[in-house]
Amino acid sequence: MRRGPGWGSRLAVNGALVLTAIYFLFPVWWLLVSATKSNPDLFSTNGFWFAEMNLVENVKDVFVRDSGLYPRWFGNSVGYGTAAAVGATITSGACGYVLAKFRFPGDRLVFGFVVAGLLIPGALLTVPLYLVAASVGLTNTIWAIIIPSLVSPFGVFLCRVFAQGAVPDEIIESARMDGAGDLRIFGQITARIMSPALATVGLFSFVGAWNGFMLPLIMLTDKTLYPVTLGLYAWQADKGQATYNLILSGSLVMVVPLVIGFFFMQRFWRTGLTLGAVKG
């Protein structure tokens, strides 16, 4: 049995870890505390600790302000996220599977698209996307947000890597011997084997749409179509200080479901980050 690390290095290692944890957690703590305060209390009480409990009033105010825009924004974010998750998972899963298991003319070109798509900074696409959307009359509609979110080069890349490793050729071949068509094989057999990768793509696509800011900012002018991110920005930009408590509680309401989801789906986060080396 080798000797474990001495108390000196234990203290140094764990002390350093505690410092980093404080750095990462204190803004979240501040958000949690501040979301419970009235606007005047935000400015006059100790920021690190609770004052008079005002959380219920804040959240109520968030939901009724501007004749109930926030609930609409929340619904929109859920809708955009769900559309992205479902759409990107299907298109990426199918294409990733084909790239992994079939040779066909143009397969290198399609894979080239995927790699190029991974490397293009996403924000750079928004101005060009706006120009095209404007010329076909799609700006200020939900399609301007949904259609771009259905394409995920990262998702295709991840599904291709996963299918190469996890879907054995023998299964496909024996299903063919039994007379199954290739579409049925994908729908009933390989898609199931690929489900961890598909769940990861769905999760990342949902979060990507949920967090989206620049695309909606450019595409949408109708406030009832905004996602929460853009709505909070609009409050901040239009009203500033007067709405600080609203923005903080609105942020908390938006963050909580995501943090909970992320806690329970750690396995899929890790798959995504380590298999694909994701772009943000």
Add this chain to the structure above:
Amino acid sequence: MTRRPTGGAATRRSRPVLAITVLAGPFVLLFTCVYLVPLAYSLVRSLFRKQSSGIGIGPQTDVFVGLANYVEVVTDPTFWTGIGRVFGYGFFQIPLTLLLAMAIALLIDSRASRGRSFFRLSSFLPYAIPGIVASLLWAYLYVPQLSPVVQLVHSWGWEVDLLGNSWVLFSIANIAVWSWAGYNMVIYTASLQSIPREIIEAAQVDGANEWVQAVRIKAPLIRGQIVLTALLSTIGSIQLFGEPTILRTVTTAISAEWTPMMLAYNQTFGANNFERGSAVSVVIAIIAGVLATIYHKLETRGARS
């Protein structure tokens, strides 16, 4: 990337054209609509300019101007100041983020650490917070009237203005470090765990302490991951947009065309100059491409030596 070994099942038989079309078609079609067409369209638009006939009344016509929009972009000091800012920001942000990520990954990986899953989760938590919310949160934490941190520092007698001209770039960099360190840490941790235990044990037998193991053995072994994360962070830095746009609502130190992406946005929507906005986007894309190539060269050279 080897393409050989997996093709077996499908190639033996005649190609299922229908299945390939149905399965790969939607992605190819959407990719064309969302990537290829917009990029081609803006490339074309960037070569034109709107001109009003006569004295500026009458209908506008598109006039082909060749590279004139590009000449204007690359001779515009605002553009280069913006490029300078994102490079300055990247110069701070990338090493800080990656060093912090590496430090946490190595600390957690060390045999002396306790409470590993708590520390892993707490550093990854900011990644679950949308960038816009993180920016709003930090924006408030930089406003002296709101922020307990600034109040604390001021009470020590250091009257720092985190939203002033001299600090604001650092303040934005801090938002990125906070948001992305945990994400990179997860990537590093996974690679550290894939290092064969025999290597670490051999080092221990040779008397290497925790520090030597971390710096001399573990870190060099995950070099490829470090290069990759540096590339991804660089791509992220060039498109800096959301954070300064949010901070702009609480400070006057950030102008409407503060970064190249903000310039592209403001030209397109503020000045209604789509052609200039497109040209700016294309120039940023070229710079990003050059940087990606440099990283690729660095990586392949490093792998050979």
